[in-house]
Amino acid sequence: MxxxxxxxxxxxxxxxxxxxxxxxxxxxxxxxxxxxxxxxxxxxxxxxxxxxxxxxxxxxxxxxxxxxxxxxxxxxxxxxxSQRFSLTPVEIRTIPETLELLEFRLATECEAAAIAAYRRTAEQEAVIAAANKKMAQLIDDGKPTVEADFEFHMAIAAATNNRFYLDVMRQFGPRAIPRSQFTTLPEAANKAYLLGVHEEHVEIATAIADQDPERARQAMRKHIIASQRRYRRLAEQ
Missing domain, CATH: 1.10.10.10 (Winged helix-like DNA-binding domain superfamily/Winged helix DNA-binding domain)
Incomplete structure (x- = not known):
């Protein structure tokens, strides 16, 4: 090849x-x-x-x-x-909206991550790290992680120091995290899957901490595209 x-x-x-x-x-x-x-x-x-x-x-x-x-x-x-599950009627109707939301997030959050990489303050960097650490602890404890996941993305939006990025994330709320809408999916509580999500967060946070805009942009892109692939498959099923 x-x-x-x-x-x-x-x-x-x-x-x-x-x-x-x-x-x-x-x-x-x-x-x-x-x-x-x-x-x-x-x-x-x-x-x-x-x-x-x-x-x-x-x-x-x-x-x-x-x-x-x-x-x-x-x-x-x-x-x-991972295929031995049945989506509820509400979840099935939610798939198109979820794909639209992920498409929008791909267009906005990748740039937000890049901007945060060169604008973030030391305090904002610490907030991003704290949100990710909180998610890791919740995974270890077997507790729900959606809120902490959302806090991580909110912290990045705040680190752009552009209120419009923050306003957009606030408008979506935790439903911006797709698994919050699909509680019957196995990965919603699967530790291995959630650890993979956390590792993607680590890549994003590290790039922002290193003040590397392009790496932050690509790390966020990789993170959101992984979700897009999953929900496109659900739509096909």
């Missing part, structure tokens, strides 16, 4: 990685509980960039094929297990 230089090319390469890993899982070459090769190993094996590998893993995770375990790696899970 050749490395993609455009977004469309990168997506095609990511899909090739996804298709091959799913094939290996489906035929039993990779079994439930097996650890996936490391990112550098996958890069070498497929001849693609780290970005492509991460996008592929995010997609597989959203589909329930793999799960990250903090400090250990990414492991094969049972995709059928």
């Amino acid at each position: 050749k490395r993609g230089t455009m977004t469309g090319g990168r997506q095609r390469l990511a899909q090739q990685v996804i298709d091959e890993l799913r094939r290996q899982i489906d035929v039993g070459k990779l079994k439930e509980g097996d650890q996936l090769p490391t990112e550098p190993q996958l890069e070498a094996s497929f001849g693609v960039s780290r970005t492509v590998v991460r996008e592929a893993i995010a997609d597989l995770r959203a589909a329930g094929y793999v799960r990250p375990i903090q400090g250990k790696g990414v492991f094969v899970s049972d995709p059928k297990a």
